Amino acid sequence: LDILDDMAAKYPNLITTRAIVSDTIQTHEGRPQWWVRVSDNPNVDEDEPEVLYTALHHAREPNSLSQMIFYLWYLLENYETDPQVKYILDNAELYFIPCVNPDGYIYNETTNPDGYGYWRKNRRDNDDGTFGVDLNRNYGYQWGFSNSGSSPNSVSETYRGPAPFSEPETRMVRDFCLQHEFVLAFNYHTF
Numbered sequence: 001l002d003i004l005d006d007m008a009a010k011y012p013n014l015i016t017t018r019a020i021v022s023d024t025i026q027t028h029e030g031r032p033q034w035w036v037r038v039s040d041n042p043n044v045d046e047d048e049p050e051v052l053y054t055a056l057h058h059a060r061e062p063n064s065l066s067q068m069i070f071y072l073w074y075l076l077e078n079y080e081t082d083p084q085v086k087y088i089l090d091n092a093e094l095y096f097i098p099c100v101n102p103d104g105y106i107y108n109e110t111t112n113p114d115g116y117g118y119w120r121k122n123r124r125d126n127d128d129g130t131f132g133v134d135l136n137r138n139y140g141y142q143w144g145f146s147n148s149g150s151s152p153n154s155v156s157e158t159y160r161g162p163a164p165f166s167e168p169e170t171r172m173v174r175d176f177c178l179q180h181e182f183v184l185a186f187n188y189h190t191f
Contacts, residue, residue: 003069004036004098011076014089016042021097022172028123031102033172038075038094040086046093050180054097054173055188057136058120059104064188068098095180100169101135122169124161126154133161136187139174140164 004018021033039048053071055064075094078085088094099105101122108117121132134157137143137150143164144152150160165171177185 001034004034007072007076008036011079014038014040014042014076014079015072021176025168025172025175027103027168028125029103029106031106033097033100033102033169035095035097035176036072038072038089038096039092040079040090042093048091048093049183050093050095052095052097052177052180052182052185053188054100054185056099056101056105057187058134058189059101059108059122060118060120061188061190062105062108063190065098065105067190068096068188072096095176095182097173097176100173103169104132120157121159122167124167126159128154130154130159132159133167134158135167135169136189137161138165138167138170 001018007015008017016037018034018036021035026032039046053068055068056062058064075085075089079089080086103123104119104121107123108119111117111119119132121134123131124133125131134150137158137160144150144160149158151158153159161167165174
């Protein structure tokens, strides 16, 4: 969050200040998701093509967040000198949600402050002694279609949850998408 604030302070003509994704929904542990918009006129909806970038669906993939931060810096620092970057920002509105899963991310940071936290899912109490839903498998499109890509078992690392969009994190992303007309979506993952 400090990095996003630093970007907005240094490049106010290219990036918005961070804002919460939803005024009405928070994660199971009461955290918001944050977003920023990058464009040549970031505080105005110019009716340009919109692109969504998300990271950290899986809590144990912090490098997805790092990659996004590096990409954001690249866009901001090279707007004036790189014709390709200038073209993109002059002709599109790029939206970034750097941390889809703040509860899982903070859980790993808290339980493993020196790194190597391997918690993957969010922090939903499944009421059966297990915790978490794999947010990347909780979206509505063909939810539960096949048990080969997701699992109905709450102990599984790919547990899809009890219903499509059962998780506040995926509902926030869904609702954010419904407020926009994204032509592309990029989901950062790492191993």
